[in-house]
Amino acid sequence: MNDAQTWIAAFLTLCVFSFLYRDNPFYRFAEHLFVGAAAGYLLATQYQNVILPNVIGPLMAPKIQASGIVLTLIPAMLGILLLLRVFPRLTAPARWALAFYVGVYSGIAVTGYMQAQVIAQIADSVKPFEGGWHAVNSILILIGLLTVLAYFFFSAPHTGLHGLSARVGIWFLMVAFGASFGYTVMARVSLLISRVQFLLRDFLHWIPGVVS
Amino acid sequence: MSWAQRLLSVDRRIIFVLIGLGTAIPLLMPVNLPITVTPRVEAAYQTIDTLPEGSRVLISMDYEPDTMAELNPMAIAIMRHCFRKKLKVIGMTLYPAGPGLVEPAMKAAAAAEGKTRNVDYVFLGYKSGFQTVMIGMGESIRQQYPVDFYKTPLDSIPVMRGVNSYAGIDLVVNLTASSAADYWIQFAASRFKKKLVLGATAVMATDYYPYLSSRQLLGLIGGMKGAAEYEKRMDLFGDARRGMDAQSLVHVIVSLLVILGNVALFASRRSGGDGTPARPLGGPR
Numbered sequence: 457m458n459d460a461q462t463w464i465a466a467f468l469t470l471c472v473f474s475f476l477y478r479d480n481p482f483y484r485f486a487e488h489l490f491v492g493a494a495a496g497y498l499l500a501t502q503y504q505n506v507i508l509p510n511v512i513g514p515l516m517a518p519k520i521q522a523s524g525i526v527l528t529l530i531p532a533m534l535g536i537l538l539l540l541r542v543f544p545r546l547t548a549p550a551r552w553a554l555a556f557y558v559g560v561y562s563g564i565a566v567t568g569y570m571q572a573q574v575i576a577q578i579a580d581s582v583k584p585f586e587g588g589w590h591a592v593n594s595i596l597i598l599i600g601l602l603t604v605l606a607y608f609f610f611s612a613p614h615t616g617l618h619g620l621s622a623r624v625g626i627w628f629l630m631v632a633f634g635a636s637f638g639y640t641v642m643a644r645v646s647l648l649i650s651r652v653q654f655l656l657r658d659f660l661h662w663i664p665g666v667v668s
Numbered sequence: 669m670s671w672a673q674r675l676l677s678v679d680r681r682i683i684f685v686l687i688g689l690g691t692a693i694p695l696l697m698p699v700n701l702p703i704t705v706t707p708r709v710e711a712a713y714q715t716i717d718t719l720p721e722g723s724r725v726l727i728s729m730d731y732e733p734d735t736m737a738e739l740n741p742m743a744i745a746i747m748r749h750c751f752r753k754k755l756k757v758i759g760m761t762l763y764p765a766g767p768g769l770v771e772p773a774m775k776a777a778a779a780a781e782g783k784t785r786n787v788d789y790v791f792l793g794y795k796s797g798f799q800t801v802m803i804g805m806g807e808s809i810r811q812q813y814p815v816d817f818y819k820t821p822l823d824s825i826p827v828m829r830g831v832n833s834y835a836g837i838d839l840v841v842n843l844t845a846s847s848a849a850d851y852w853i854q855f856a857a858s859r860f861k862k863k864l865v866l867g868a869t870a871v872m873a874t875d876y877y878p879y880l881s882s883r884q885l886l887g888l889i890g891g892m893k894g895a896a897e898y899e900k901r902m903d904l905f906g907d908a909r910r911g912m913d914a915q916s917l918v919h920v921i922v923s924l925l926v927i928l929g930n931v932a933l934f935a936s937r938r939s940g941g942d943g944t945p946a947r948p949l950g951g952p953r
Contacts, residue, residue: 476684501764506796564799568854572884576858580882597881636874639891643738643870645691645918646892649911650737652691663695663910 457658466659469651600628672935675928683925690921694913701916703909708880709897712865712887715839716746721754723838724831728852729773732765735845735869740773741908742867742895743843747777747789749902756827757789758837760813762801762848767794767817786820790827793817798848802855806834834860843867849876857884867894 457465471486514520514528537553540546581601585594606618607625614622656662669677705713716725727746731739750757761770774791783789792813795801804812809832810822822828830836840862842852849866857864863886866876870891879885889898892915895908 477681498764501794502796505764505794561799564803568799568851568859572854572858573850576882576884577878580878632874636871639870639873641919641922642891642893642915645687645915645922646737646870646911647734648687648691648918649695649892649914650907652688652695652914653907653911656692656695 462658466655469655473651599624604628670936670939672932672939675932676936686921686925687918690918691914694917695910698910698913700909701913703893703896703900703912705897705901706894708888708890709894709901710887711880712867712889713749713898713901715863715865715886716749716755716841717753719753719755719838722756724756724758724827724836725750725839725841726758726760726834726837727841727843728760728762728848729766729770730762730842730844730846730848731769732763732845733769736769737907737911738869738891738895739843739845739867740769741892741906742889742898743770743773744777744780744906745895745898745902745904745908746841746843746867746889747774748781748904749898751777751781751783751788752902758792758827758831759789760792761794762796762798764794764796767791771817786825786827788827790822790825791817792822798851799855802851803859806855806860808832834862837862839863839865841865841867845869845872853879853884865889870894 468486468489471482474480475483511528511532514524517524534553534556537549538557539550541550581597585591603621603625605625606621607614607629609618609622612618653663657664719725727743727750729739729743747757747759757774759770759774761767771791774789775785777783778785778789785791792809793816795812801812809828813822815821816825834840834856840852840856842849842856842864844852844866845868849868849872852864852866856862864884865887866879866885867889868876868891870893873888873890873894876885876888880888889895892908892911895906896912899906899909
């Protein structure tokens, strides 16, 4: 980044941080600028990377064949149909494109999900215990799996052995949520550290550069 | 007003100041607290380290500015590792704002290790559509990316010679802040049986532990802490390691505030209050 870019970035960072004191025009300016710039950037990028190479480029190609035109125009038409949702009277054709999209996506997602997230995970859950102290981990995983499943089984009342399992399951869930929350705090602090690093290093030059 | 109620009513801006100081002071006066490399990061490191020289590593850097704090240091450390091991890096991104971050990161890593574009690495650029790109690359990378980010045809790039699908790639690394990780697991790891290493933001890291156990992931680098561990393993001192002192101090402050808040809450209830904060002292309601 050159000096002008650094100054702009630092100014906008401070504008956003000013919200911590209270809502103010500087914060709102940065917020609106971000929304506008992001929308414009996204539009330009999608045009350059999607519309231009997939629609305009092939149609303008000097040696395009009839099959190429058809294969380009059908997806383009489906895309245009999606936009018809903005006209209340034309929402039905918009749903055709949506139905096509949902059908294709489901076909792709269901097989991939079953293969990677369901079957592979079940296979890993029922594998034999490892030897030594690793067996403790395996036992914990097994107990956690069964008790959490018991907690989410609502077709029977949570009483007796089922109730006990469900209560143990809640403890496993709480530990998982705690770990997740700890990581979330770390993630948010990381974002702050990055911005403060930028202000102290790139803007104020109070700490050394990044080269290691 | 009792001390407990006073504490519960403290102006939130005081907490912001504490967090701000807890972040800035360690950056200005680092003490370099020790960092332990966890088995998950060590596994990621070893997966790359044991690849034979000349192996192709596909790194999909699927992140944008909002999560660059965690993932950019990770990307630079991993790419530098690849370059040191004389591996060929194929970079790409599935996020529209990705190229603005990934291209400088690749250039920085290559410059630090004295590597040349197109000979040692290539940046394919951004391509829209998560699953379609991942599946398409299983059939033909050139169909998805006829040219690289700089509009150079892939056929004329030495790194891409003989690489036309996952078959020509030895390892896939995904650095992401989104569900792109799920898709890489579904398609690259499960369907195309490629070795996969994941670098994720801290928020999502715990969701992917089960995939380590099932060996669908060969390594997992979680958040800035994971990046710092990788930098330490690489003997680098990048942004992630520089930030870990601040990370530790802020965690101490947050933990103390949580404990203090709960003590005040219980004390307030014991003295007959309902634990509801009174009007914040000097702050907005």
